[in-house]
Amino acid sequence: MSSLIDVLALAAIAAGSFFFLAGTVGLLRFPDTLTRLHALTKADNLGLGLVVLGLLLQVDSVLAGLKLVCIWLLVLLSGACVSQLIALNARRGDLRQ
Amino acid sequence: MTDVFNIGLALLLLGLAAWTIVTRALFVAIAGFIAYGLLLTLAWVQLHGIDVALTEAAIGAGLTGVLLIGAAGRLRHSAAALNLEFPSMQVRWLAGLVSAAVSIALGVCVLALSDPAPTLAHEVAANIADTGVGNPITAVLLAFRSMDTLLEAIVLLFALLGVWSLAPDQSWGGRPGLRQQVDPNGILAYAARVLPPLGIIVGTYIFWVGADDPGGKFQGATILAAMWLLVIMAGLADAPPISRTWLRVGLVAGPLVFIAIGFIGLYSR
Amino acid sequence: MAEYLLAAAGFVLATVALGLVRILRGASAADSMMAIQLLGTGGIAALLLLGAATGEAAVVDVALTLALLAAFASFAFVKAAGDAAGQDTKVKSDR
Numbered sequence: 121m122s123s124l125i126d127v128l129a130l131a132a133i134a135a136g137s138f139f140f141l142a143g144t145v146g147l148l149r150f151p152d153t154l155t156r157l158h159a160l161t162k163a164d165n166l167g168l169g170l171v172v173l174g175l176l177l178q179v180d181s182v183l184a185g186l187k188l189v190c191i192w193l194l195v196l197l198s199g200a201c202v203s204q205l206i207a208l209n210a211r212r213g214d215l216r217q
Numbered sequence: 218m219t220d221v222f223n224i225g226l227a228l229l230l231l232g233l234a235a236w237t238i239v240t241r242a243l244f245v246a247i248a249g250f251i252a253y254g255l256l257l258t259l260a261w262v263q264l265h266g267i268d269v270a271l272t273e274a275a276i277g278a279g280l281t282g283v284l285l286i287g288a289a290g291r292l293r294h295s296a297a298a299l300n301l302e303f304p305s306m307q308v309r310w311l312a313g314l315v316s317a318a319v320s321i322a323l324g325v326c327v328l329a330l331s332d333p334a335p336t337l338a339h340e341v342a343a344n345i346a347d348t349g350v351g352n353p354i355t356a357v358l359l360a361f362r363s364m365d366t367l368l369e370a371i372v373l374l375f376a377l378l379g380v381w382s383l384a385p386d387q388s389w390g391g392r393p394g395l396r397q398q399v400d401p402n403g404i405l406a407y408a409a410r411v412l413p414p415l416g417i418i419v420g421t422y423i424f425w426v427g428a429d430d431p432g433g434k435f436q437g438a439t440i441l442a443a444m445w446l447l448v449i450m451a452g453l454a455d456a457p458p459i460s461r462t463w464l465r466v467g468l469v470a471g472p473l474v475f476i477a478i479g480f481i482g483l484y485s486r
Numbered sequence: 487m488a489e490y491l492l493a494a495a496g497f498v499l500a501t502v503a504l505g506l507v508r509i510l511r512g513a514s515a516a517d518s519m520m521a522i523q524l525l526g527t528g529g530i531a532a533l534l535l536l537g538a539a540t541g542e543a544a545v546v547d548v549a550l551t552l553a554l555l556a557a558f559a560s561f562a563f564v565k566a567a568g569d570a571a572g573q574d575t576k577v578k579s580d581r
Contacts, residue, residue, distance in 0.1 A: 126487055130487075130490055133490075133494050133535070137501070140498050140501045144502055144504050144524065147505050147517075147520060147521065147524060148504065148507060148508060153516050153517070156517065156520060160523060160524055163502075163527055163528070164523075167498075168527055171494075171531045171534060172534070175534055175535070178487075187546050188546065190550065191530060191546070191550055194415065194550075194553040194554055195527055195530060195556070197408075198412070198553070198554075198557030199523065199527070201407065201408040201557060202519070202557045202560040202561070205404050205405065205560065205564040206519055208564075209568075210516055218493060221496070222492060222495065236510065244515050244518065245518060248509050248519070248521065248559075249506075251522055251559050252509070252522060252525050255526060256529070258529065258533070258548065258552065259529060259532060259533065262537075262542075262548065267542065267544045267548065271547060271548050271551055275555060278552060278555065278556070279551075279552075279556070279558050280555070280558070282558060283559065283562040286562040286563050286566050287562060287566060289566065290565075399565075399568075405561060405565065408557070408561065412554070412557075415554065416554055419554055423547060423550075430543075430547075431548075440554065440555070443554075443555055447558065447561065450561060
């Protein structure tokens, strides 16, 4: 039983890592700021979310699990705020130094 | 596997550091510096210095980035003047030689450390039961070497006086810094309303948990300071005018309470 | 198990470090901010995986601190850009 949980956890973590890769590739290859922002948020939501899900299966106490979920929610919140702000700036004009 | 990870991290750190120094664009260098702080946090974790990793995450990756970007924003106007002041070839050679000499001296010192390194860890471990905390770093900072911590707080007060003294005469007693003009319904204001309550909880938690686990007053205080910085950045509150009595009393109260607790400890034995 | 977690941490880290290339190629300030944000999230994921691999429970606190403060650089950047443009952070949209 515990090996099944281990396999599930590893599968979730592998999927999360894949989304990080997708986010990076999007950041590097998409043509425009807004599309790159879209790729970035996939890494934030799904990448970190799946990694946290995989680690939740391995955790020993409720408090530790709660902390993991809190981290994910905080990253979602700040990622959403940052994305909105960067998109507003992008719409206002190019910011090349 | 751990070795591969550590070597990869070290190479990444070195490459990023070298590139941050070499690059010409100011903003790109700042972004590189923030990234460097993030990677350094991981390095500290790998070196089993979790308290230091916490400090690096709070200060290096968080607060210093804000300060540098604010400074860069102000330098933008004088960018043309900066370019005119580019130092001559002799000055640059001298700077390079001095930097190389310091690096070599540091390297020699590190390699010449005696093995096993002199340490007081055994004395700390032997006496830690008297202090009532479980984390040896907290025991050193707040019990065995609490004098250092007190003097740090007093040095902060002096630094604050130094910053205040930069005010022009007619502004003395007013608010330090400009009032921020930010849309109160915008995203920054929203973030400044939602994050600080969470930040206060997390900061207090990290301070509290520092008694027995990695954490402590330094990291908790940095988080609280960062939250207040966000509130000021979003224009939701202003820094208080320095002529307010409650502000001055609050600033002095910290070291006074510290000293009072010290005296109480002295006379309660 | 710990080996796999460590490998995953290394993979995530290497991946988001590729995002640093975005900054390396002299991209605009907004791209640099996005690369920092990606590195922050990847760093948090790598920290959590490292903590689980080594069994060190306190690493989750480091990740928590990072999660709280990771966005600050971007906030500061947007603030500085907004100040430079002389307007507040709200775009005059047609809404």
